[in-house]
Amino acid sequence: MKRFQCHCGQEVFFENRRCQRCGRHLGYDPQRGTMVALAQRGGDGWWCEENGVAYRLCGNRLNYGVCNGLVEVGDSNPLCVACRLNRTIPNISIPQNLERWGRIEQAKRRLIYGLLELGLPLEAPVAGYPRGLSFDFLEDQRSNPAVPQEFVTTGHFKGVITLNVLEADDVQRVWQRELSSERYRTVLGHFRHESGHYYFELLVPDRQGFMALFGDPGQPYGQALQRYYNQGALAGWENDYISAYASAHPIEDWAECFAHYLHMLDTLETAAARGIIVPLSDVEPIDRLLQRWDTLAVSVNELNRSLGLQDAYPFVVTPAVADKLRFVDAAIGRYEAVPT
Template sequence: MQTFACQCGATLFFGNRKCVACGCDAGWCDVCRRMTAVSSDGHCLGPGCGAAVAPCGNRLAYDVCNAFVPQSATGETIRCRSCQLTSVAPDAGDPQNVHRWRLLEAAKRRLLYDFQTVGYPDAQLTAAPPLTFRFLADTPEKHVITGHADGVITINLAEADPVHRETARQQFGEPQRTLIGHMRHETGHFIWMREIEGQREDQSASVFGDHANPAYGDAMKTYYDHGPAADWPARFISKYASSHPWEDFAESFAFYLDMRSVLDTLRCQAPQLVGAGAGDLPTMLKSFQEAGVALNEVNRSLGLTDLVPEVVPPAVVAKLQFVHDLFQRYVAAT
């Protein structure tokens, strides 16, 4: 993630609600699509913007968002582009739910920034069936399963609890388990539906394997009964990617967005670690892996898990190239 500048020159971070230096309101502007300061009379102070803006309805009512939206002519409260994607929010009567909801919304705003970074058009997210999110808590009667179906991404609210997440991470042997990681993985399934289903299934099968055989349910049963294939490190980006071609796509897609996000951050914060520009996939991968050596050592020096735990074998490069090409199709068209 880049950082941005307030009108006073101080740095604005993605999660800021105010500038800590000059005290003015700050947040994400849905008009110019960047972090910006907002004047006391409600105008975006971002470079070249100046739009009349109002706080997102979820910023006003629940403080789960930091965005500003174009002021409506009628003065009614509206939600930002990111919050509008949440079709089902948790019960806001419970303060713990609101805290977890806030963390999920922050991850979702970061996901939309990812799409902005890679040049994916809004129209592809909003076409029917549109991308939407449900953030749901378990009830005594019903366990909420995190997943994607027909454009709807459901995330169990418990994933916003770090104790739950670490327990699950250990249980499933994952190197990382984060909210933004869930967002990236599940939108991988959405992108498969939007960009591949009925359009490029043969090309996808030639890279990720035949998604129709074995059937998804059978493949998942095999995976949970027997674990990943012994040779998974030579063929997949993660253990879970070996369970079925759809999961392979989603895991490869999530890794691709991880890489793009880290490179975007480094270009802003430590440009000496990466080359200029987005570049082609081999160049990006090389930069990411070289920077990853340094970043892993930084984490190890603090006793943290590796920031870039993945090793990318040649078989996975072709999968990442497939994902990259999906986006480049749109970048080339603009």
């Protein structure tokens, strides 16, 4: 993540909606990739930047206070680029859900930030999914006895990423992480993983190179997952996979590697922006990124341990995993290189 400043010089953050120094309203302009300090223009609902550029505040900010995105002049959609991707939002008549939804949207906006930085499409149909990317935030009977679903599974299907609203509850998420014997479980991690499923068809049209590293994506998916849940990860998975779950099926391996690629890029950008590491070049070779990531990840984990916390990045990028991350990098690079 980049560093941002208000027009008054105060540092502001990606999630902020108001400057703590001057009190100006803030908003995020996804097209320019920057935070903007705003002044209201009369009573017509438009807000202006210092240079006169006009915006509307996202409808989900005006109505619910869960967003800081901006809508450009001439765009008739009342929602920002991130919020318009929602198909289903939580039932906000349940008091806890408004707070949960706010946490979900924070993580989703960070996902969208990373995807836009990579030049990946959001609303254009991908792999036959007519809506493009979209989101359902659903409850099950554990959080809302009135709904018919006993259990909602986070996942991706035909362009729709579904997230169980309980994933935004820290206690419930940690309980599920322990129950599943996982090393890491976050809302942002879910989003990055599931977006990997969404972009698979777009980024991997040629299966030959993929199969050499990940295996045959045509393996029966349901059977593979059932085997994983019944028998656990493949023996020795630590050598060839970034996580135990990645060993369940080649498509899950791809989605896990895609998520970790986004983890790596975002954290390296944040560290560079804050002077922790040397700034990244505009075209940083993947081998250089992997080297820098190895050093930074160890440092971040040691900082967490110094505070008595669990490792922030409890994974090991083995040579086999590094090859898969190189494949992800090349697949995105090939897409970016195609003229639009």
